[in-house]
Amino acid sequence: xxxxxxxxxxxxxxxxENVSRNVALEGLLEGGHTKAPKPxxxxxxxxxxxxxxGVVLGADTRATSGEVVADKMCAKIHYIxxxxxxxxxxxxxxxxxxxxxxxxxxxxxxxxxxxxxRVVMAVNILQDMLFRYRGQIGASLILGGVDCTGNHLYxxxxxxxxxxxxxxxxxxxxxxxxxxxxxxxKPNMELEEAKELVRDAIHSGIMSDxxxxxxxxxxxxxxxxxxxxxxxxxxxxxxxxxxxxxxxxGTTSILTEKIVPLELEVVQETVQRMDTx
Amino acid sequence: MNTRGLRSQLxxxxxxxxxxxxxxxxxxxxxxxxxxxxVKNELLPSHAxxxxxxxxxxxxxxxxFSNLRNIQGLHAPLKLQMEYRAARQIxxxxxxxxxxxxxxxxxxxxxxxxxxxxxxxPAQSEMMGEPHxxxxxxxxxx
Numbered sequence: 001x002x003x004x005x006x007x008x009x010x011x012x013x014x015x016x017e018n019v020s021r022n023v024a025l026e027g028l029l030e031g032g033h034t035k036a037p038k039p040x041x042x043x044x045x046x047x048x049x050x051x052x053x054g055v056v057l058g059a060d061t062r063a064t065s066g067e068v069v070a071d072k073m074c075a076k077i078h079y080i081x082x083x084x085x086x087x088x089x090x091x092x093x094x095x096x097x098x099x100x101x102x103x104x105x106x107x108x109x110x111x112x113x114x115x116x117x118r119v120v121m122a123v124n125i126l127q128d129m130l131f132r133y134r135g136q137i138g139a140s141l142i143l144g145g146v147d148c149t150g151n152h153l154y155x156x157x158x159x160x161x162x163x164x165x166x167x168x169x170x171x172x173x174x175x176x177x178x179x180x181x182x183x184x185x186k187p188n189m190e191l192e193e194a195k196e197l198v199r200d201a202i203h204s205g206i207m208s209d210x211x212x213x214x215x216x217x218x219x220x221x222x223x224x225x226x227x228x229x230x231x232x233x234x235x236x237x238x239x240x241x242x243x244x245x246x247x248x249x250g251t252t253s254i255l256t257e258k259i260v261p262l263e264l265e266v267v268q269e270t271v272q273r274m275d276t277x
Numbered sequence: 278m279n280t281r282g283l284r285s286q287l288x289x290x291x292x293x294x295x296x297x298x299x300x301x302x303x304x305x306x307x308x309x310x311x312x313x314x315x316v317k318n319e320l321l322p323s324h325a326x327x328x329x330x331x332x333x334x335x336x337x338x339x340x341x342f343s344n345l346r347n348i349q350g351l352h353a354p355l356k357l358q359m360e361y362r363a364a365r366q367i368x369x370x371x372x373x374x375x376x377x378x379x380x381x382x383x384x385x386x387x388x389x390x391x392x393x394x395x396x397x398x399p400a401q402s403e404m405m406g407e408p409h410x411x412x413x414x415x416x417x418x419x
Contacts, residue, residue, distance in 0.1 A: 009371070009374075009399045009402070009406070010397065010399060010402060010404075011331075011397070011399075012393045012394070012396065012397045012398055012399055013330065013391075013392050013393040013396055013397060014326070014330055014392060014396060014397070015396070015397050016322070016323060016324045016326070016327045016330075019323040019324040019327070020323040023323070101390060101391065101392075101395075104390045105389050105390055108388055108389065108390065109388070112388060129391070132333065133326060134325065134326060134329070136325070136326055
């Protein structure tokens with residue numbers, strides 16, 4: 001459809017045309033006792049710990065949408081690069097897209113330069129991106145990774161604030177998790193001890209916060225590689241629902257079996273070569 | 278990569294202008310989509326980010342050039358802007374989509390990906406402008 005008033009091509013990026021309409025609609029809906037659908041938040045507990053050999057990140061797996069659990073097996077630990085993973089709290093779509101963009105940017109960089117990206121580079125890109133949108137992108141992230149300068153753990157807030165710390169918890173269950181971390185953290189811990197500490201921190205977040213729950217995922221990043229254990233621990237209140245409702249072969253017992261072979265003879269055979277270039 | 282501009286560079290940022298009339302398909306106020314027309318709607322942005330996003334690239338460029346001028350002298354931004362202008366001139370006709378490959382390479386956009394590349398891609402826009410009007414506008418005949 002050709003429009004007579006379009007004199008320039010539309011700008012790419014975010015489009016704010018519908019904002020005033022949405023504000024007006026929101027006002028009408030509230031008056032009519034109905035609500036606009038809420039975006040899916042992760043309402044989460046995420047934690048990270050720097051240990052002697054690397055970084056351990058942990059997260060729960062519940063995603064909420066208002067008062068309903070929207071996803072019981074949400075993956076909150078996102079891949080950024082072979083040596084970096086990022087846990088995300090806040091609006092689920094925002095954390096996913098932001099970490100995806102970050103991962104793409106770092107892949108382009110590592111292809112151009114031939115190196116694994118450093119954690120500071122990822123943090124700077126995130127900070128620039130989130131500050132540009134003044135916190136409208138609701139993503140609080142914990143970025144952990146191992147690079148040539150050592151093991152690093154950073155937190156990035158939704159407005160672009162960063163902090164570099166040895167142990168960290170974010171999300172709605174962060175106060176409970178931080179209690180455990182503050183009590184038992186020691187610098188230069190062993191890997192197994194660090195995994196147990198992160199597990200306990202996420203567990204206390206799950207117990208004390210409504211927005212966190214279900215399973216615990218753990219991601220261990222070391223110089224040798226990454227171990228993404230999903231799930232590290234499953235909750236006892238697991239769903240017994242089966243996803244597939246097909247019957248197993250052998251459910252109906254076979255009473256008799258009669259095989260009739262179909263006899264064919266080859267009358268004509270032609271071979272046509274396919275052009276596979 | 279954003280440079281950390283000094284406050285003195287603020288004078289080089291693009292001044293704020295109004296949002297303009299909310300015209301629809303036939304050149305009049307589109308009441309169904311943007312509500313009744315009012316002076317407030319035309320002057321103030323409806324979203325906190327609308328103004329800053331409209332001028333974001335321009336502001337970034339001005340800040341970067343200003344910094345470059347302070348560090349390396351006037352010749353550096355002049356040469357760069359000359360190259361940008363040359364790359365911007367050779368494009369397709371206004372209603373057709375050009376790739377802006379040379380301009381992207383000069384600006385360094387070919388090595389990064391952001392929301393401008395994903396959302397609202399002009400190459401996949403569902404509306405087309407009227408070709409005669411767009412060419413007349415570009416040539417200044419309108």
